[in-house]
Amino acid sequence: MPNPDWEARHAKTVASGSAELTASSLIVEFTTQLQPGRALDLACGLGRHSLWLARMGWHVTAVDRSRVAIEFLQRAAAAQGTRIDAVVADLESGGLVIRQDHPWNLIVVYNYWQRGLMASVRSGVSPGGFVLASARLTGSFRVEPGELRSAFSDWEILHYREHQNADAGHATAQIAARRPTIA
Numbered sequence: 474m475p476n477p478d479w480e481a482r483h484a485k486t487v488a489s490g491s492a493e494l495t496a497s498s499l500i501v502e503f504t505t506q507l508q509p510g511r512a513l514d515l516a517c518g519l520g521r522h523s524l525w526l527a528r529m530g531w532h533v534t535a536v537d538r539s540r541v542a543i544e545f546l547q548r549a550a551a552a553q554g555t556r557i558d559a560v561v562a563d564l565e566s567g568g569l570v571i572r573q574d575h576p577w578n579l580i581v582v583y584n585y586w587q588r589g590l591m592a593s594v595r596s597g598v599s600p601g602g603f604v605l606a607s608a609r610l611t612g613s614f615r616v617e618p619g620e621l622r623s624a625f626s627d628w629e630i631l632h633y634r635e636h637q638n639a640d641a642g643h644a645t646a647q648i649a650a651r652r653p654t655i656a
């Protein structure tokens with residue numbers, strides 16, 4: 474399946490006023506239990522997870538390659554009375570450096586898979602911090618079965634699931650993992 478033109482797709486969604494801004498149940502379930510801190514939402518799209526986290530008191534930085542999506546998110550954050558650092562950057566061309574010296578309490582990588590990004594995600598989470606991620610098991614940008622779990626095999630795996638997503642019509646792997654406090 475070809476890589477969808479996200480800029481055009483987001484523009485159409487924004488224009489039609491039909492943006493889906495409900496956070497996924499995995500994100501809601503896990504973050505409800507957490508003390509808010511610094512969160513990074515990679516490939517955030519229109520920002521449903523960033524908006525949720527900001528409402529929950531997190532300091533959120535959101536990143537996406539789509540300018541339309543980021544501008545929409547800035548407006549949506551203001552409309553709900555929160556502030557989100559929303560940044561246009563291309564993760565594939567190193568447009569964002571995930572710093573290790575100022576790590577994140579939470580990194581969200583939802584419905585996006587870029588194999589080479591995982592090392593930076595791992596080192597960008599603070600000890601005791603969390604990653605919440607999901608990726609398709611089918612299509613061009615797919616994670617292999619078991620690959621997401623393997624990427625965090627030395628972390629505490631709080632949740633891992635591979636399943637057919639009936640609504641989206643494709644199979645998905647999802648994970649919630651916690652970085653050990655002592656390396």
Ligand SMILES: C[S@@+](CC[C@H](N)C(=O)[O-])C[C@H]1O[C@@H](n2cnc3c(N)ncnc32)[C@H](O)[C@@H]1O
Nearest residue numbers: 479516517518537538539562563564565583584
């Ligand atoms: C399936 S959407 C997921 C959006 C969001 N994470 C969610 O779950 O609602 C994938 C997003 O990845 C973004 N994207 C694709 N390639 C990218 C890249 N190289 N750098 C940054 N964002 C990218 C697209 O613009 C799109 O918003």
